[in-house]
Amino acid sequence: MDILLVLISVGVTVFWIAAVWKVYTKAGEPGWASIIPIYNAYVFLKIGGKPGWWLVLMLIPFVNLIVAVVASVAVAERFGKSQGFGVGIALLGFIFYPILGFGGSKYTERIQAKAA
DSSP states (O other): OHHHHHHHHHHHHHHHHHHHHHHHHHTTSOGGGGGSTTHHHHHHHHHTTOOTTHHHHHTSTTHHHHHHHHHHHHHHHHTTOOHHHHHHHHHOHHHHHHHHHHSSOOOOSSOOOOOO
């Protein structure tokens, strides 16, 4: 039973890494950046078009939650997704990262203006 649990955990972890890796490569960043602590947050901010100094805000308790949601919304918008999808990335990443990584969405450098 313990071996089965370990195998499932390893499988889920590998799937998660592959999904986030794919999101980074779709955005034109190196996939390995997704597995390096702190640097992955910097690259995530870069993908969302946020300034690098926001990384300092990511290190402040409670402020980091707000910055993570704002950055996730920015990343979602750059992939052509809604703001709700961005909140989903921040709160339920284990569901939304695979959708973003393995889905058909494409990264655009600029956020496209929404039609009124």
